[in-house]
Amino acid sequence: MVSGLFEMKILVCVKQVPESDSSFIIDNLQEWIYKEPLSYKMNRFDESALEEALSIRDRYKSVGLDVLSVGPENSKDIIRRALGMGADAGIHIFCDADRYINPFLTASCIVSYMKDNYYDLIFTGAMSEDYMQGQVGPLAAEMTGLPCVSFVVKQEISPDQKSIYVERELDGGLIESFKLTLPALITIQGGINKPRYPSLSNVLRANRAEIRTINADLDGNTDPKQINSRITIPEKRREGYVLSGSVQEKAAKLIRILSQKAFIT
Amino acid sequence: MRKAVQKLIFIIAEHHENKAKSVVFELAACADKIKRICPAEIKVIILGSETKKLSFEITHTTGLDAVAIEINELALYNAEIYKTVINNLAAELSPSFIIIGHTPRGLDFASGLAVGMKAACITGVEGLSEAEGKICFKRQMFYGKINAHITADSEPVIITVQPGAFEPYKPDNASPGRVETRRVECTPKFIRAKGIRRCKFQDSSISEAKVIVSAGNGIGAKENLDLIYRLAGIFPGSAVGGSRILIDRGWLEYRQQIGLTGAQVAPELYIACGISGASQHLAGMRGSGFVVAINRDPKAAIFNESDVCVVEDIKKFIHVFLEEYGKRGI
Numbered sequence: 353m354v355s356g357l358f359e360m361k362i363l364v365c366v367k368q369v370p371e372s373d374s375s376f377i378i379d380n381l382q383e384w385i386y387k388e389p390l391s392y393k394m395n396r397f398d399e400s401a402l403e404e405a406l407s408i409r410d411r412y413k414s415v416g417l418d419v420l421s422v423g424p425e426n427s428k429d430i431i432r433r434a435l436g437m438g439a440d441a442g443i444h445i446f447c448d449a450d451r452y453i454n455p456f457l458t459a460s461c462i463v464s465y466m467k468d469n470y471y472d473l474i475f476t477g478a479m480s481e482d483y484m485q486g487q488v489g490p491l492a493a494e495m496t497g498l499p500c501v502s503f504v505v506k507q508e509i510s511p512d513q514k515s516i517y518v519e520r521e522l523d524g525g526l527i528e529s530f531k532l533t534l535p536a537l538i539t540i541q542g543g544i545n546k547p548r549y550p551s552l553s554n555v556l557r558a559n560r561a562e563i564r565t566i567n568a569d570l571d572g573n574t575d576p577k578q579i580n581s582r583i584t585i586p587e588k589r590r591e592g593y594v595l596s597g598s599v600q601e602k603a604a605k606l607i608r609i610l611s612q613k614a615f616i617t
Numbered sequence: 618m619r620k621a622v623q624k625l626i627f628i629i630a631e632h633h634e635n636k637a638k639s640v641v642f643e644l645a646a647c648a649d650k651i652k653r654i655c656p657a658e659i660k661v662i663i664l665g666s667e668t669k670k671l672s673f674e675i676t677h678t679t680g681l682d683a684v685a686i687e688i689n690e691l692a693l694y695n696a697e698i699y700k701t702v703i704n705n706l707a708a709e710l711s712p713s714f715i716i717i718g719h720t721p722r723g724l725d726f727a728s729g730l731a732v733g734m735k736a737a738c739i740t741g742v743e744g745l746s747e748a749e750g751k752i753c754f755k756r757q758m759f760y761g762k763i764n765a766h767i768t769a770d771s772e773p774v775i776i777t778v779q780p781g782a783f784e785p786y787k788p789d790n791a792s793p794g795r796v797e798t799r800r801v802e803c804t805p806k807f808i809r810a811k812g813i814r815r816c817k818f819q820d821s822s823i824s825e826a827k828v829i830v831s832a833g834n835g836i837g838a839k840e841n842l843d844l845i846y847r848l849a850g851i852f853p854g855s856a857v858g859g860s861r862i863l864i865d866r867g868w869l870e871y872r873q874q875i876g877l878t879g880a881q882v883a884p885e886l887y888i889a890c891g892i893s894g895a896s897q898h899l900a901g902m903r904g905s906g907f908v909v910a911i912n913r914d915p916k917a918a919i920f921n922e923s924d925v926c927v928v929e930d931i932k933k934f935i936h937v938f939l940e941e942y943g944k945r946g947i
Contacts, residue, residue, distance in 0.1 A: 372893055378763070385763065478724075482759050482760070484757065484897075485740045490725070490727075491728045494728065494733065499807035500729060501808065522720070522722055525818060526814070527814055528812070530695075542862075543866070577770060581753055587921070589921055590924045592920055595927050602927055603941040603942075606909065615828060615852060615885070
């Protein structure tokens, strides 16, 4: 741990997402999915964002690290998980709409909190695993006039705490690097680090911790927005012949198909 | 001169080393599709410190007109400059739609641009249709198991388009579009670009393979990769690939990564093992000839992209498959 004066406040925005092997059932109006049967976890990208922030705190003990989530009541579970991983305080912006919440609304919720609470650095995941929009971070940054770089794979705060050096990943194995003045918002690419497990002492603390809850003001928002008109099951783009029978039968069928197509001899 | 009723569509050209990225021609196809629903003029917007070669390439390939904006400070990409310059151009020309690639680069400025322009922003678009006089954009959600159909309730609309979702727009015998070159000054205040470098290397072996056996998160443990290699071993000219998560974990090398940030492949046979089929992966393999998917989850999105679907546990199935294969001809 580096001693000396390194005062900094970091906010990490996290989201709960359904497990990837969940079954998603479309409601009768074709407007949204039934949320009831789903089990949730912390978005993988956000876990990486939190780990990046925690690694800064490991180096500089006077760094304050808050975690924020916009979502329904059970979002508190991932906030507690984040506290268990080592975050200092949790903020829950309660929003229990049973419909698609577009990224402008989510970002506005975060921004309204940020207006009264100063942070030097804001981390978000590059996208959420369930919506895959990649928008909330960049939107929140622009709404608050902060510089933003997305898909960051490496970061380093300058010793004078006035800027941050980041590297971001492009397609084709290219890396771009930037220097941003602080305060700034960066979105973190998934898989760039190994998110730590909650420690026992932190979990005990997390269970007792009070999570600050704020009600989201969705109706008061008049920003331009997009609406979800309906949701559907994706159409098949290929034949999708489903093999039936026992495992042995399926294997034999696949061998037959592949030899007919001359992929195996 | 644009007719009063005609809308305007901007395509933002992504480029690297003075060459247009292939996604630009797919964005042009998307713009062309919008144009068929509501008559519109299309302009390709090219930003860079040097644009002559790029404008030539793009206007000659697509036949579309281009506005090339040369900015000295843009020798390296900078989100701040992109947002400022496109915002100014949009204020002048009032486009109804701005089409950007759904790439790490495109996503870096699309949403921020939307805030400045007070535009809607819909990312990861894979298709579009007309609904009650508006354009409805289709995008994946929930691990590709659900399609959302999203409309904007106002214009302008910024969309980012998933690579591989539209066939490239390269009309035959198109007469080259006109190029309007402008030069503007723009100095970024908060972001300084420091450089661009290639840190990971792709080789052509995966793109040249006739058969690719590809592994995803569903393979469970690293040891099971052995089964994937054994399965690949029975096909002549085969290679093993994987989805991003296995590369992140260090189980496979970057040159084996298939998808948006990895290789785009089109083998004769693609066997997806334990791959869920999120759009980032599909962007790398949709051109494959014959697709077989093996996944325990019957609702995995990959099955919508497959010719043959095997709903089984990967480990169990490949074991039995190899056993059955070994029995042949005895």
